[in-house]
Amino acid sequence: MTPSHTAQPEGQSSSADSTAAELEFREATKRYPGADTAAVDHLSLTVPAGEICVLVGPSGCGKTTAMRMVNRLIDITEGDILLGGASVKNQEPAELRRSIGYAIQQIGLFPHHTIGDNIAAVPRLLGWDKDRIHARVDELIQLISLDTDVRDRYPAQLSGGQRQRVGVARALAADPPVLLMDEPFGAIDPINRERLQNEFLRLQREIRKTIVFVTHDIDEAIKMGDRIAVLKTGGHLAQYAPPAELLMSPADDFVEQFVGADRALKRLALQRVRDIDLWTAALARPGDLAEGIRRKVADADLHLALMVDADGRPQGWVSERDLAAAGERIPEKPSSSALPFIDLDDVLRDALGRLLDSEMRYAPVVDGAGRVTGVLSIDVISHALHVPPEETRSSTELVADAE
Amino acid sequence: MIDVLLAQGSGFFQKRTGAGCVAENGFCPSWIADNINKYWTPLGQHVFLTVTAVAIGFSIAFVLSLIAHRQRWLTGPITGVTGALYTVPSVAAFFLLIPVSGRGNLTAEIALVSYTLLILFRNITAGLRNVPEDVIDAARGMGLTPNQILRRIELPLAMPEILAGLRIAFTTTVGLATLAFFAGGSGLGEQIYSEKAGTGGIFFKSNVVVAGGLAVLLAAVGDLVFLSIQRFALPWRRATAT
Numbered sequence: 001m002t003p004s005h006t007a008q009p010e011g012q013s014s015s016a017d018s019t020a021a022e023l024e025f026r027e028a029t030k031r032y033p034g035a036d037t038a039a040v041d042h043l044s045l046t047v048p049a050g051e052i053c054v055l056v057g058p059s060g061c062g063k064t065t066a067m068r069m070v071n072r073l074i075d076i077t078e079g080d081i082l083l084g085g086a087s088v089k090n091q092e093p094a095e096l097r098r099s100i101g102y103a104i105q106q107i108g109l110f111p112h113h114t115i116g117d118n119i120a121a122v123p124r125l126l127g128w129d130k131d132r133i134h135a136r137v138d139e140l141i142q143l144i145s146l147d148t149d150v151r152d153r154y155p156a157q158l159s160g161g162q163r164q165r166v167g168v169a170r171a172l173a174a175d176p177p178v179l180l181m182d183e184p185f186g187a188i189d190p191i192n193r194e195r196l197q198n199e200f201l202r203l204q205r206e207i208r209k210t211i212v213f214v215t216h217d218i219d220e221a222i223k224m225g226d227r228i229a230v231l232k233t234g235g236h237l238a239q240y241a242p243p244a245e246l247l248m249s250p251a252d253d254f255v256e257q258f259v260g261a262d263r264a265l266k267r268l269a270l271q272r273v274r275d276i277d278l279w280t281a282a283l284a285r286p287g288d289l290a291e292g293i294r295r296k297v298a299d300a301d302l303h304l305a306l307m308v309d310a311d312g313r314p315q316g317w318v319s320e321r322d323l324a325a326a327g328e329r330i331p332e333k334p335s336s337s338a339l340p341f342i343d344l345d346d347v348l349r350d351a352l353g354r355l356l357d358s359e360m361r362y363a364p365v366v367d368g369a370g371r372v373t374g375v376l377s378i379d380v381i382s383h384a385l386h387v388p389p390e391e392t393r394s395s396t397e398l399v400a401d402a403e
Numbered sequence: 404m405i406d407v408l409l410a411q412g413s414g415f416f417q418k419r420t421g422a423g424c425v426a427e428n429g430f431c432p433s434w435i436a437d438n439i440n441k442y443w444t445p446l447g448q449h450v451f452l453t454v455t456a457v458a459i460g461f462s463i464a465f466v467l468s469l470i471a472h473r474q475r476w477l478t479g480p481i482t483g484v485t486g487a488l489y490t491v492p493s494v495a496a497f498f499l500l501i502p503v504s505g506r507g508n509l510t511a512e513i514a515l516v517s518y519t520l521l522i523l524f525r526n527i528t529a530g531l532r533n534v535p536e537d538v539i540d541a542a543r544g545m546g547l548t549p550n551q552i553l554r555r556i557e558l559p560l561a562m563p564e565i566l567a568g569l570r571i572a573f574t575t576t577v578g579l580a581t582l583a584f585f586a587g588g589s590g591l592g593e594q595i596y597s598e599k600a601g602t603g604g605i606f607f608k609s610n611v612v613v614a615g616g617l618a619v620l621l622a623a624v625g626d627l628v629f630l631s632i633q634r635f636a637l638p639w640r641r642a643t644a645t
Contacts, residue, residue, distance in 0.1 A: 073544055098546035108541025112559045112639040122545050154642035170545075180544070 020049040020210045021084030021177040023070065029078035030065050030235070039065045040235035042079065047227065049177075050208040054225035056215055057258070062235030063214045067180050070212060071100045083178060098125055101171035101179035101209070105186040107163050109155040115141075115166055116151035122174040140169040143203065161192045168200065172207065179211045185220070197223055218259055222247070222266055230255050244270050264385055268349035273342055273365055276384040278374030281306040281364070284318055290326040297323065302375055306364055307334040312371035314338040314364040341366045342376045352381050431609045439613070441602050442594060446617050449590035452580045453621070456512055457573050460519030467520075468527035469553075478528060485521040493518070493579055497586035506587025514586065515579055519572040526568025530561025562637055570629040577622040581615075591618050 023046070030040040040062040047053040055063040068074040070081055072093045081088045088096055109118050116137050123133045141148055144165040155163055164184065171179055184200075185193045201224065204211065215221055221228050222243040230238045230246070232254050239251035247263040247270075250256035259266065282296035284305040293305050297320070305318040307330075316334025323330065340358045342351045342365045355363055355378060362377035424431035464485075471478040491499075496514040504510045534557050542552045558565075584592030594614040598604035605611060633640070 071544060073540075094546045094548045096546070097544055102541065102544035104537060104541060104544070106535075106537030106540075108535070108537035108539075108544075110538060110542070110556060111535075112637070121547075125546055125551075154639045156639070156642045167541075 019177060020208055022049045022082075023047040023053075023178055023210050023212065024082040025066070025079075026082060027079035028066070028069055028076055028081050030062070030069060030074060031077045037234045038062075038077075040069065043231075043235065043237055044079075045229055045237060045240045047210055047212065049210050051226040052204060052211040052213055052224055054213045054215060054221040054228045055231060056218060056221040056225075056228055057231035057238075058233065059216060060233050061231040063216075063231050064182055066231070066235065067182060067212050067214050070178070070180055071097045071102060073097075098122055098174065099176050099178075101174075101176040103167045103171040103179070103181045103184045105183040107155075107167040107187075109163055109166060109170070111155050114152050114154055115158070118155065118166060119170045119173050121170060126174055128174075136173060140173060143172075143206075144169045145199070160188055161196060164188055164196060165199075168203075172209075177210060179209045181211060182214045183216070184213075186215070186217075200224075219266065219269075222269065230258055232258075265349065267385055268352060268381070269347050271348045271384060272344075273346050273348065273351050273376055274344045276348070276380060278365055279362070279377055279380055281372070281375045283308050283312070283372060284330055285310070286330070286332055288330050290323060290328060290330045293318075293330050294323055302362060302377075305330070306338060306372060306375070308372055311369075314341060314366065314372050338364050341370075344368070344373060348381055348384060351376055352378070425607075425609075428606070428608055430612060434609050435613055438602060441600075442591070442613060442617060445589065445591050445594050445600070445614070446621070449577070449580055449592075449618065449621060452508065452511060452515065452583055452588065452590050453573065453576045453625075456515035456576050456580070457519055457569065459512070460516045460572060460576075461523055461569065463516070464520050464523035464527060467524050468531065471524075471528055472531050472553075472557075481524060482521070485517075485524050488517040489521040491517075493582050494585055497582065501586060508583070508588045510586040511580070511583035511588030511590075515576050515583065518579055519576060522572045522575065523568045526564045526571075527561065530564030530568075531557050533564065534560045563633060563640060566629050566633045570626055573625040573629065574622040577618055577625065581618055591615075 025043045025045050028040060028043045029038055031038045043062075043066055045053070055066055057063050065074055069076050070083070070088065072088055076089065083100075109115075110121070113121075119137045119140055120133045123136060128136070137151065138148060141151060146162060146165060150158065150162070150166075155166070158166065164187075168181075168184065171181070185196050188196060197220070213221075213224055215224070225243055227240060227242055228246050229240045232238045238258075239246060239255045241251075244267060246255065247259055247267045250259055250263070256263070279301035280299075281302050282293055282300045282305045284293045284296075284307050286307065297303060297305055303320050305323060307315040307318055309315055316338045317336045318330060319335040322335045340354045340360065340363050342354060342363050344365055344367050346354075355361070355376070361379075362375050364372050365374045365376050367373050423429075425434055467481050467485075471481055493514065496517070497510060500510045500513055504513060538556060538560070539552060542556050547555065580588075580590050581592040581595055583590050584596050591614045594600045594602050595611060596605050602614070603610040
């Protein structure tokens with residue numbers, strides 16, 4: 001297992017010439033004139049360079065306000081926000097914003113500009129020369145896995161998911177060290193949202209930006225965040241922690257309620273089958289000696305033998321009774337099917353789902369080639385829930401592993 | 404009046420088609436063919452009256468719209484004033500202005516301009532207001548200044564409504580400009596209403612058909628011009644999902 005939350009500035013994309021910057025909220029406060037309570041109240045937190053910080057909370061908790069204070073779309077009443085050590089207050093708002101990527105739920109593509117011109121918006125403001133802009137647009141269109149012929153199309157000619165990708169590309173165009181994202185996948189249907197989230201996490205692994213990501217969806221927060229800041233109404237920070245820690249030890253009742261009664265289940269989404277200790281099983285091949293298999297079964301975690309073919313692919317279970325009743329050699333046919341197979345790269349939540357679907361308490365785990373590497377059981381999963389948070393992995397690592 | 408008209412007209416017609424058609428006040432194609440040259444100058448004047456009125460009206464309405472766009476509370480008062488101007492009956496407006504600005508094209512233009520203001524102001528402000536909030540938010544968030552947002556985002560996106568306003572203003576003004584004659588202005592109105600124009604005046608059908616027809620044609624051509632601008636200058640409007 002690798003330790004989570006390591007910023008890796010050396011792991012940046014080759015194209016990037018700006019490094020990610022650390023972002024610090026220092027007692028940042030927003031009070032609207034005439035309002036009794038602050039919208040954001042003395043918010044202090046630090047986002048390490050290259051990490052995704054998710055601001056999550058119920059509506060009215062000030063998460064969007066806090067995000068918009070970073071690029072001064074909303075002015076800071078009190079306190080400060082430091083970007084790479086420099087106060088955002090000391091910069092001209094328009095200049096500051098050109099150095100901070102900005103992507104929002106409604107995307108806000110310019111309908112009268114082509115996709116290429118949309119992506120080129122900030123580089124043009126910065127006065128890049130034509131060739132450099134052209135090359136950068138090409139690079140970004142590739143980065144978001146669209147065809148280069150979208151360059152001359154208008155936003156209305158793209159699907160919602162494609163537009164969302166263009167929105168992200170536009171935010172990344174001038175290679176800003178910090179990216180602000182306000183519910184960027186909020187308006188996308190669940191299937192495409194999942195895809196876009198995974199794509200974005202893979203992208204982030206390459207570009208390693210410092211990202212402030214706003215959502216009201218705790219599941220998205222857990223999936224996307226290296227760190228999660230849970231805000232409650234009135235703009236108070238309830239807890240700031242990596243997802244696994246948030247799920248394992250919520251700071252107070254509010255956080256516990258907000259992450260939900262199923263927080264144990266949610267942790268399952270943060271671990272992969274390959275990360276946990278699996279049960280061993282006695283492997284048997286047709287024609288093996290029954291006595292040898294009986295001995296192997298006695299040493300294994302499971303009192304069944306798993307029949308495999310010559311390549312080690314699971315064929316079925318051989319029950320204790322059939323093994324006991326066998327003569328010199330084990331039976332030619334397994335007693336029952338070995339389905340379902342669990343993939344080594346499945347997250348525990350999906351693996352558990354597969355077990356429950358097929359009413360099994362255990363199932364063989366196979367690697368990419370279909371060979372048995374162990375057995376996953378419900379006991380193994382419940383044991384895995386007690387792995388300390390620092391041994392679980394960050395979302396970008398989880399997604400990258402899946403490839 | 405009719406006598407005068409017939410006396411004038413008969414002189415032309417006896418030569419080629421005989422007095423018959425003109426004397427009976429019919430629709431006389433050969434009279435039209437002989438006299439069409441007398442309409443080109445008034446038509447040119449009519450175009451000038453209309454284009455000038457729409458151009459000046461647009462400039463004023465545009466500035467008013469930008470002011471109202473920055474100071475939203477002014478939208479109501481400006482709509483009120485331009486709306487009041489719009490409700491003054493046109494012929495009455497011409498006569499009311501004569502003591503102030505005298506007889507002539509100036510008076511005509513003042514009245515014509517005042518009629519375009521409401522239409523143009525309403526369309527320009529509606530166009531600016533209809534620019535989606537998220538587009539403006541994204542533009543601000545990316546670091547466009549308020550002026551850049553106006554020039555690069557808001558005005559281009561308001562173009563369909565602005566052009567629609569210009570279309571209506573132009574066609575309306577073509578019609579109203581025929582009444583400029585009553586303020587002492589030039590244009591096709593003089594041909595339509597006055598015998599002094601030398602084409603027979605209001606009671607000679609052939610004349611009214613030609614002069615009126617040219618006005619209608621002018622409005623139609625203007626309509627077509629604005630439509631083609633809308634179509635070809637705004638390619639993104641036609642772009643839909645493929």
